[in-house]
Amino acid sequence: MENAVEIKDLTKSYEELIAVNRINLGVRKGEIFGFLGPNGAGKTTTIRILTGVIKPTGGTAKIMGYDVLKQPLRVKQIISVVPETANAYLDLTAWQNLMLIGELYGFPKKERVERAIVLLRTFELYKKRNTLTRGFSKGMKQKLVLCMALLTKPTVLFLDEPTAGLDVESARLMRDIIRRFNGDGATIFLSTHNMEEANQLCDRIAIINHGEIAAIDTPENLRMKSSGLKSVEVSFNKPVSVAALSKISGVSHVEKMGDKIRFYTDEPHIVIESLTEFVRLKRLVIISLNTLAPTLEDVFVKLIKEREGD
Amino acid sequence: MKEYIFLGQLKRSLAIAKKNLRIYYRRGPVVIFGLIMPFFLFLAFFMGRNMPIDRLFTGLLGMTIFFSSMSIGPAIVPFEARSRTLERLLSTPISVWALLMGDVTASFLYGFLISLIPLAIGFILGVNIINGLVLILGMVLAAFCFSSFSVLLSAYPPTDIPSTVMMISNLVKFPLVFISGVFIPIMEMQDWGRIAASFSPLTYFTDLVNFSTTQGISYYSVFIDFVALAGFTALFLVFAIKIHEKSLSKRLA
Numbered sequence: 001m002e003n004a005v006e007i008k009d010l011t012k013s014y015e016e017l018i019a020v021n022r023i024n025l026g027v028r029k030g031e032i033f034g035f036l037g038p039n040g041a042g043k044t045t046t047i048r049i050l051t052g053v054i055k056p057t058g059g060t061a062k063i064m065g066y067d068v069l070k071q072p073l074r075v076k077q078i079i080s081v082v083p084e085t086a087n088a089y090l091d092l093t094a095w096q097n098l099m100l101i102g103e104l105y106g107f108p109k110k111e112r113v114e115r116a117i118v119l120l121r122t123f124e125l126y127k128k129r130n131t132l133t134r135g136f137s138k139g140m141k142q143k144l145v146l147c148m149a150l151l152t153k154p155t156v157l158f159l160d161e162p163t164a165g166l167d168v169e170s171a172r173l174m175r176d177i178i179r180r181f182n183g184d185g186a187t188i189f190l191s192t193h194n195m196e197e198a199n200q201l202c203d204r205i206a207i208i209n210h211g212e213i214a215a216i217d218t219p220e221n222l223r224m225k226s227s228g229l230k231s232v233e234v235s236f237n238k239p240v241s242v243a244a245l246s247k248i249s250g251v252s253h254v255e256k257m258g259d260k261i262r263f264y265t266d267e268p269h270i271v272i273e274s275l276t277e278f279v280r281l282k283r284l285v286i287i288s289l290n291t292l293a294p295t296l297e298d299v300f301v302k303l304i305k306e307r308e309g310d
Numbered sequence: 311m312k313e314y315i316f317l318g319q320l321k322r323s324l325a326i327a328k329k330n331l332r333i334y335y336r337r338g339p340v341v342i343f344g345l346i347m348p349f350f351l352f353l354a355f356f357m358g359r360n361m362p363i364d365r366l367f368t369g370l371l372g373m374t375i376f377f378s379s380m381s382i383g384p385a386i387v388p389f390e391a392r393s394r395t396l397e398r399l400l401s402t403p404i405s406v407w408a409l410l411m412g413d414v415t416a417s418f419l420y421g422f423l424i425s426l427i428p429l430a431i432g433f434i435l436g437v438n439i440i441n442g443l444v445l446i447l448g449m450v451l452a453a454f455c456f457s458s459f460s461v462l463l464s465a466y467p468p469t470d471i472p473s474t475v476m477m478i479s480n481l482v483k484f485p486l487v488f489i490s491g492v493f494i495p496i497m498e499m500q501d502w503g504r505i506a507a508s509f510s511p512l513t514y515f516t517d518l519v520n521f522s523t524t525q526g527i528s529y530y531s532v533f534i535d536f537v538a539l540a541g542f543t544a545l546f547l548v549f550a551i552k553i554h555e556k557s558l559s560k561r562l563a
Contacts, residue, residue, distance in 0.1 A: 051401040054559040073315070076403040087394040091333045103325035104402040106318050148398075 002065065004029045004156050004187035005050065009059035012045050012211075019045040021211040022059065027156075027204075032178070032188040034202035034219075036195070036300060042211040043191040044084065047158050050189070051081045063156055077105065080149035084161040086141035090134040094125055094144050097133060098151055105152040112151065119147040122177070139170040146174065156187045163197060175201060195297040205296075207303050214303045222299045229294030229302060232263045232271045237285040248274045260288075319408035326404070326412020327419070334382045334389075335420045345424055348373035355493055365495070367432040368519045371449075372492045374428045376512050377483070379421025379453045383460025384479040386413050387554070391470035391561035406558065407551045410461050414547070417457035425449055432523075441522045444532060448518035451539045455511050458546035465553035468560040491516040496529040504529075511542040 005027035012020040020042040027033040037043045048054045050061055052072045061068040063075045088097045095116065102112025120126040123143040133141060142162065149157060159178065163171040178201060182188050192198050198205055199219045206216040215222060223229075245261055246254045250270035255262045265271045268291045279286055294302075334340065352370045390396035399409060429449075432439070439445060463479045487493075489503065490512035496504055507513040514535040521528035521535070528535070 048397075048562070053397055053400045053562060073403045073405065076401060079401070081398070081401045083394065083397060085394050087398045089329065089333060089395055090393070092329065096329075096332065100325055100329050101402070104322050104399070104404055106321065106403070 002029065003027055003062075004031075004064055005033070005189060006062040007046075007050075007059070008061075010046070010049065010056055010061055011058035012042075012049060012054070013057045018211050020049070020056070023208070023211070023213050025206055025213060025216055027187060027189055029187055030182070030185055031203040032182050032190060032201050034198040034205035035189065035191040035208065036193075036198055036205055037191075037208035038304060041208045043208060044160055045211075046208070047081070047160050047189070047191060051079060051158055052076050078155040079158060080152050080154035081158045082142075082146050082149045082160065082162050084164060086138070086145045088133045088141060088144050088148060091132060093130050093132055094120065094136075094147075095129040097144060098148060101148045101151055107152065115151050115153075116147075119150055123147055123173070139166050142166060142174070143170065146177065150177075150181060154186060156189060157181065158189045158191075160191045161193065162190070163192070163194065171197075195295065195300060199296045207300060209304050214306075215299075219296055223294050223296060229298045230265060230268055231292045231294075232265065232268050232275070233257070233260050233288075233290045233292055234263070234275060235260045235287040236279075237287055240282070240284065245278070248278060250274060262292075319405050320411075322404040323408040323412040323415060326399075326409055327415035330382075330386060330413060330416035331419065334386060335416065337382070340382045340420075345374065345378060345427065348377045351487075363435055363437055364520075364523045367428070367435070367437045367523060368516055369492050370428045371425060371432065371519055372490070372512060372516045373487060375421055375425040375449060375452050375515065376456055376487065378424040379417050379456035380460040380463070380479065380483060381417075381420070383413055383417040383457055384463040384475045385472040387461075387464045387558070388470050388472045388475050388561070392472070396558070397562055400558065400562075406555045410547075410550055410554060413461050414454070414457045417460055418453045421453040421457060422449060425453065437523055439523055444518060445522035448515055448522070448535070448539070451536065451543070452511070452515035452518075455515075455539050455543040455546065458543050458550060459511065462546045462550040462553070465550050465557060468557035470561050486510045486512055489513070491520075491529070495520070511539055514538040514542075 003026035007023055007025050009022045009024060010020055011018070011022050023046065035043050035046070045054070049056045050063065050068060052068055052075055055069065064078055066074045068075050089100070092100065098116040098119070099112060102116070117126070120129050123146070125140065125143060125147065128136070128140070133144060136144065146162065162178070163174050166174065175197065178188060178190070190198070190201060202219060204216065204218050205222060207214040217225070240261070242254050242256050242261065245263070248263065248271060250265050250267045251263045252266070253264050255264070263271050272289070348370065351373055356366050356369055387396065390399065460479070463482060464475050467474070469475060489506045490510040491507055492512065494503070496507050496513065496517065499507060514530065517528045517530050518532065518535045521532055530538070
């Protein structure tokens with residue numbers, strides 16, 4: 001199956017700084033693809049290249065088979081972007097912003113009016129359609145920017161931190177809309193800091209750091225492949241020193257977390273057996289015991305740290 | 311197909327022009343630069359001097375069309391870079407040339423419409439316009455030329471600070487007013503002044519106004535005035551598009 005987004009050896013450098021360093025990835029048609037990385041990792045630069053805002057220094061990028069450099073207008077006609085900072089025109093009303101976008105994409109008036117009404121109602125902005133965007137809250141501005149992106153019915157939608165700074169309700173609405181839009185067949189390229197969001201939304205995830213791809217896989221596979229990040233969490237009836245617990249076999253390291261102790265291990269069953277023996281010898285009682293799979297955040301932090309150490 | 315794309319891009323540039331007129335041309339400083347400043351410059355240089363009404367009219371119309379057509383054009387791109395709306399525009403299916411033509415069209419409409427005010431004042435004061443068609447065509451071409459010039463002035467440096475561009479723009483605009491036959495007729499200038507004047511597009515417009523209001527007397531022929539204005543326009547547009555194409559993304563870094 002042809003990929004919706006195909007990146008080969010994509011590079012962007014600014015004098016001394018290499019923002020994106022020969023990255024390769026493919027985003028399948030119809031998937032929600034997460035793009036994770038710390039600040040300055042190259043996420044926004046990659047999105048700017050893919051959306052034709054800046055030109056790469058090297059490599060190629062194709063959207064639905066169209067080359068971003070050679071066929072920029074064709075690419076832009078089938079994509080939309082929701083940037084990190086809401087960039088609707090503050091001195092235009094919500095309605096005027098939507099009509100402007102419709103005109104820039106060459107949509108007939110009837111179609112853009114009908115679609116704008118539906119979107120404004122969906123995002124609960126219809127009553128504010130004739131208000132200048134300057135008077136909107138951050139959440140309302142972000143909703144409007146998503147309306148502007150969806151107005152054009154893009155085949156590929158790029159979202160750069162779409163829920164950053166939003167209240168819980170707005171963020172949830174935003175995620176619901178993204179899911180619904182993806183359900184209609186659109187491909188979503190989602191850059192986010194929010195691990196839980198990526199875990200909930202994305203079919204696959206790429207982790208980028210210092211302009212290089214550290215890993216690409218499904219959230220579940222990334223978690224399962226990460227050795228040393230499984231853990232056993234225990235709480236005892238009385239305090240126990242971490243030093244004494246670190247001698248338990250099969251443990252890579254121990255952390256005290258509030259009234260609980262977490263044992264990181266590749267073999268939780270061996271740790272549980274050792275713990276049982278330890279408890280019997282020390283005359284302790286186990287209040288609770290849980291085995292934990294690594295969270296996406298654990299995987300992310302580990303991969304980033306590994307790269308920092310390289 | 312190419313024709314379809316070209317017409318489609320022209321429609322998009324009209325959308326940009328509409329947006330610019332809504333957002334930028336209602337601002338106070340725009341009115342000041344476009345109308346009030348030429349009016350006060352006019353008062354400062356012409357009042358109290360015994361000049362025929364035709365000379366006063368040439369000065370007022372020339373300055374108004376020049377300043378109003380160039381009042382906001384240089385600041386639009388840096389302003390949009392700062393507010394991140396430029397990034398949005400660059401991700402939509404509009405060519406750089408169409409984007410800039412939208413900016414030029416808005417400046418042109420504003421400059422031309424504002425210039426109708428001194429034209430009306432001229433009528434009221436009894437200026438004898440003997441060739442209205444040449445005057446109107448000259449105003450249209452001049453407003454378009456100065457609007458193109460204003461977009462060129464915003465091309466470099468690739469900054470997102472509007473005041474930087476406005477300062478540079480003023481450094482260029484004011485000397486041009488002084489060498490363009492607005493205050494001293496070209497015929498009364500020394501040789502070096504006439505050579506300098508020939509490098510200013512405003513010279514050819516003031517010459518056209520002189521032709522239209524003073525029994526057909528002008529320094530250059532009407533043909534040369536029109537060709538020069540058209541030539542300057544083409545030059546400004548080509549350079550503006552080429553430089554903006556290279557520098558637009560640098561504003562977002």
